[in-house]
Every structure is written in C-alpha cells, then in structure tokens.
Amino acid sequence: MGCVASRQEVYDEIPESAEFFRRYALGKKLGEGAFGQVRLATEITTKKEFAVKVADVRTQESRNVVGVSKRRKRNIEREIYMWRLASEAKITQVTSLEAAFYCGGFYYMVCEICKRNLMQHLLHVKTLAEDEFATLASEMLKGIHHLHTIGLVHRDIKPENFLCADKTGFQLKLCDFGLALKQPRKGKLSGIGGTAPYMAPETLVLRRGLQSKPTFHKEVDVWAFGVILYLILFGKFPYMPPGEATAETMKHAIKHDNPPLHFPESQSSLALMLTTRVLVRDPRRRITAKDALQDPFVLQANAHASRQDSRGSDLRVSVRDAKDMAEKLREFQISENTQQDLESRLKTVTAKSGGIWFSEGDETLVSPTQSLNSVSARADSRIKKDKKPVSRDKFGTHSGVVSE
Incomplete structure (x- = not known):
C-alpha cells in the first residue's frame, strides 16, 4: 500500500x-x-x-x-x-x-x-436535496480539517472511509488510518500511497520514471474530497482512462491530465463551484479544508441541521458503476x-x-x-x-x- x-x-x-x-x-x-x-x-x-x-x-x-x-x-x-x-x-x-x-x-x-459507510449510503439513497449534500460535505471536511489541525495527513480519503454514525446517514466519521502520516515541522512528506481514483496528481510517479519519490502536503486529502464531490455530482470519477481501466492507467490519466479534467453542467451550481475549487491540479492553488468549510455550498449544512425537512432541488445519485470500477482497480484483491x-x-x-x-x-x-x-x-x-x-x-x- x-x-x-x-x-x-x-x-x-x-x-x-x-x-x-x-x-x-x-x-x-x-x-x-x-x-x-x-x-x-x-x-x-x-x-x-x-x-x-x-x-x-x-x-x-x-x-x-x-x-x-x-x-x-x-x-x-x-x-x-x-x-x-x-x-x-x-x-x-x-x-x-x-x-x-x-x-x-x-x-x-x-x-x-457504525451501521454502514458513505458509499453504501450513497448506493441506498435515490436522490439528495442540496442541503443534504452540503451536510455530507461539511461532515467530511470537519474530519479532514481536524486531522490537518493536529498535523496528520490521511492519504486515503474515499467514501468507504467515512462511516455513517446514525440512521439518517448524515453524521459521518472518518476511519482507517492505515496510510496516515504525521506532517514534519519542516518540508513535505514523500512516498506513494492511496486508492487510485482518489490520488492527487502530485502524489503520482510513473513506474518507468521512478527516480525520486513524489513530495506532497495535506492538500492531497482536499483533492480526494473533491473526487467524492465529483462522484456524487456526476456518478463517475474525474479521470476515466480510455480503454481498459486499471490502477496504472487510472494513475497515468490523473498524473498527465489525459483525458483533460472536465466539469459538466450540474443541477447544483454551488456544489459544482466548490468542486472546481478543490479539484485544482496545482496544490499551491487548491483551497484548504478550513477555507472549504466557509464555502457558500457547505454553509447550507447549517440550514439543514436547523430543520426537519430538506430543501433545494433534488440531485439524482448514481454511484454503482464507479463503485464497481473502484473494486476492480484494487491493487490488493481480497482472496x-x-x-x-x-x-x-x-x-x-x-x-x-x-x-x-x-x-x-x-x-x-x-x-x-x-x-x-x-x-x-x-x-x-x-x-x-x-x-x-x-x-x-x-x-x-x-x-x-x-x-x-
């Protein structure tokens, strides 16, 4: 790993x-x-x-x-x-x-x-109201921001690593710290690790050109959070390699922006705007988890928490194909x-x-x-x-x- x-x-x-x-x-x-x-x-x-x-x-x-x-x-x-x-x-x-x-x-x-993870919850629901979607985003960001505040980088942010703590599925808990690292006081972290579709560009190096390990910072977790937003919005990963999808072809597509990252139109303009702010290939220009918590889309979560009903147009959720693809891309298959x-x-x-x-x-x-x-x-x-x-x-x- x-x-x-x-x-x-x-x-x-x-x-x-x-x-x-x-x-x-x-x-x-x-x-x-x-x-x-x-x-x-x-x-x-x-x-x-x-x-x-x-x-x-x-x-x-x-x-x-x-x-x-x-x-x-x-x-x-x-x-x-x-x-x-x-x-x-x-x-x-x-x-x-x-x-x-x-x-x-x-x-x-x-x-x-906990009863189930976020991926299982997304498979279960048919639609999400915009403020419900915002609540999920807020819960994920709070967990990520907490880790970054205490100097940890998770490195494996994905729906399967957020557990649903209640029946509604809108209280999330971050889990699985098998790849987590402590940020050094000076400099950056190095190494290769993560789950292929959620890996940030700066963490990837082609096997043929593996002369030095890539360096990275906490921004890799924010990128992976953006992949989850994209997945919920469009039912697919931001990078879909042409031809047969393998872990290596997926990493190649992410590393080289090929095919180029594309943002289709979305029913939720605010969610789409946040997604474009976190899926920024240059980590220096990518917003932090702290800043993302103040994004207009995420702030809708407060409105959702203050009332029983949900508001905003419903977003159709369809993540089955992406889940199946992610399982095929596992580098360590379950025997x-x-x-x-x-x-x-x-x-x-x-x-x-x-x-x-x-x-x-x-x-x-x-x-x-x-x-x-x-x-x-x-x-x-x-x-x-x-x-x-x-x-x-x-x-x-x-x-x-x-x-x-």
Whole structure:
C-alpha cells in the first residue's frame, strides 16, 4: 500500500497478551480487506457492542513455519498511533479508538460501531436535496480539517472511509488510518500511497520514471474530497482512462491530465463551484479544508441541521458503476482462501486464549453451555491477574458506542 515518510519513525510496541479475549467476545464478520477483517465485538462485563478491526501480520516463512512480518507489524503500530492521535480530541467526525491489543499474530483495534459507510449510503439513497449534500460535505471536511489541525495527513480519503454514525446517514466519521502520516515541522512528506481514483496528481510517479519519490502536503486529502464531490455530482470519477481501466492507467490519466479534467453542467451550481475549487491540479492553488468549510455550498449544512425537512432541488445519485470500477482497480484483491485461512487461525487463537466465538448466524454462542453472564465473573478475575494489561490511555480513547 503506502510508503512512509523518508525517515524511519518509531512507534510504541503493543505487548503480546490475551487481554482482548478476556474483555471481548468475537462476533459476526462486518467487513474484510486484503490483510484482515472487521468483526463485531461484545464487551463481556458491560454487554456493549463495538467493532474490532483484526489485522493479520503473519507471514509464511516456509511450508510449515509461520512467522511475523516486521514491516506489516510496524505499519499496524503506526496506524494505531495515528488513530489514537486523531481520536484523542473525541470529535464526532472521527471514529473513536477504544483500545488496541496484539495476540497470536493478529492486532485487534476496538472502536465504536457504525451501521454502514458513505458509499453504501450513497448506493441506498435515490436522490439528495442540496442541503443534504452540503451536510455530507461539511461532515467530511470537519474530519479532514481536524486531522490537518493536529498535523496528520490521511492519504486515503474515499467514501468507504467515512462511516455513517446514525440512521439518517448524515453524521459521518472518518476511519482507517492505515496510510496516515504525521506532517514534519519542516518540508513535505514523500512516498506513494492511496486508492487510485482518489490520488492527487502530485502524489503520482510513473513506474518507468521512478527516480525520486513524489513530495506532497495535506492538500492531497482536499483533492480526494473533491473526487467524492465529483462522484456524487456526476456518478463517475474525474479521470476515466480510455480503454481498459486499471490502477496504472487510472494513475497515468490523473498524473498527465489525459483525458483533460472536465466539469459538466450540474443541477447544483454551488456544489459544482466548490468542486472546481478543490479539484485544482496545482496544490499551491487548491483551497484548504478550513477555507472549504466557509464555502457558500457547505454553509447550507447549517440550514439543514436547523430543520426537519430538506430543501433545494433534488440531485439524482448514481454511484454503482464507479463503485464497481473502484473494486476492480484494487491493487490488493481480497482472496477467499486468505480469508478462510485467517478465520481458521483466528478461531484457533481465540480458543487457545480462552476467548468466546459467536456463530455467524444469530450470534448464539458456539458452545451452548457458555453465556456472557457465566464468563463475566471469570473475566473479572482474569483481568486482575493479568501481568501485562494494555493501557486504554496509551493506546486509545473511548467515546461510546454508535449503533442502532
């Protein structure tokens, strides 16, 4: 995925411990990625529900020997560090990290649970009133601006990385800090990383001419935000490569402005005007997230929040084709065999650690003789005896659960 800044950063190492399984019961799978899963996690003592991002850092060293990837381990610890920094202020537009653990070749990042992401919400709705669209833009910008205020660059802004925190789908929370970097006091960041359709021109270098890494600043997040606006307005990405679309041809089109960036007419003139202000190829002329929050289009979100009904002409939303294309452009495809192996190993680690594993169906316990009430007392005594407890203050914050 992404490359880190030029100098090597050192992050807190999370000690190996079965603490996660003493506190939480693993539930059904909510999502999956190339190197992990997101699952339901129920806190044993309180019965509260959370989501847990399970990241696999194992590597096959030989046919019968499984080791740990130091590079992947370092990347996950960087993600946890960035996520902790982002969620310390407990603003509503950033997903809160509850705690982080490491056991059996897996990291477990416990966070608040949300029903669906922005892409799923856009697939669900048929139309958006202009002030509803403005509310989505405002929520995204608040999350991005918060990161920039504390010196972080997300680098992977896209609809899938904004979670909907309520039933309406208009309260968004930024998530997934796997590519996030801390802005140095002097100079710019370097490296290549992100999701192809949302990558800013300044972050791209052709493979043939890869003599030096591109440098960039926080403006890359604003560009990606502009791609989301364009996607909602027109149902496609700003750059659509001719012929077969691959990650490389998409990057080539963005890097060389070929075919040139074009803004069709739109039903929402204010939204279109903001889109033209953020999709500026020269990052020095691109507006900041702070300035975008004061844009006339975004300020309509305040009107939407102050009343029950929505106003403004309805914009037809059609993002299915773009979603399908983005999935085809993934540089790390999700393998069914990898997921099955991960799940099998995760069950083994859970059993060895004395944890609880729910079935995939109705979330009944695999062992009928077990129940959350019966294990709560044992969990209390185990937590007290644990020699290496994970500090919540050190690895995360808690701002409650968001679920239906």
